[in-house]
Amino acid sequence: MTVEDVAADAVEEVVVDGDDVTDTTEVPAPVEDARIERALEAILMVADEPMSVVTLATAVGAPVKRVRAAIEALVADFDGEDGGVRRGFELREVGGGWRVYVREEFDAVVSGYVLQQNPTKLSQAALETLAVIAYKQPISRGAIASIRAVNVDSVVRTLLGRGLITELFTDSETGAINYGTTDLLLTQLGINSIDELPKISPLLSDGADGFDGDVR
Template identity: 80%
Template sequence: MEIDLMDETPETATPPVNVERSLEAILMIADEPQTLVSLATALGVPVAAVRQSIERLVADFDGHGEGEAGGIRRGFELREVGGGWRIYVRGEYDDVVRDFVLTQNPTRLSQAALETLAVIAYKQPISRGAIASIRAVNVDSVVRTLLGRGLITEAFTDSETGAIHYATTDLTLAQLGINSIDELPAISPLLSDGSDGFSDGF
């Protein structure tokens, strides 16, 4: 009796996940460090598999990978920050990226970007979630824009929550024509004080 082995494979079976390529795709667009657990959950694979793939990606990006893709040190790196993983531009290329953004993309900031920058300036250091709460809108793309323009920087990462806190840069001071954040003008006298005014919805 001839047995067709193909009949034993369910038609609904899905192909295995390419963990490393999937991690690259997720980490490329992630705005916050991603924990091993969150990545494993997103891909539906064991945490151990994600950990091993992360180690291989780190080595690959550093130019220590095996095979055809290895041997090239990339302009970006996979870095562990605050208990999570995120792709960053390598430190030695910061100036190149900053110059490119400032000279090749000198468009004016949108109203949303200006408002977000104001919140950060007055409330720094402040997390993305707190900014979104104050403005009552999603600020992910705006924060990316401000980071790309060199107007804000990642001040620190909360060790418990993994949330990145942002602060303004010297470039912002230069653009505003001031030497210190202390020289910022007082918030509108219509507000009882800056903190309450922002908390009520800037």
């Protein structure tokens, strides 16, 4: 993208009239104070990455201080404090943001359910994404999408549900989750280590060797 393209995109966000500049960026309508906890819960339920307090505050149109208090209330609610029922999921702070996770005690139950609900065979898109992760791990979802040139959110969720990949760590600077393969994949492939994966650079038409050198 050229400098001119970037400038054009920026200009589209404002309307210039003489010396006045009016920001036309669409701002979410503020959520009623009494509904902020439930609104945050809804957002966190569909989030694929940890959500920072600032991002959440922007989403619901509320002050950061109010959102922090709401998050504390949600954590207590999910944990069943004050006589409530403990949920099967929890709200956890990771990588500078908040995300909903299945409680560890129910991991086996959820994994078993997901495996029963999904067909045995992986789609071509899932196989290609799995290959990228296997050869380039640890790798973030954004980097995977860049390599495949398509959105990989649903495919990554499928691979996580199958237990073939796992979240290795969260980048402290970007907040991006980095993924890697699991022992289950090694078992399915019949190998003892990811290092036993075949070299693929000789099979590439352009002779590129970007994958082979990064296998852990």
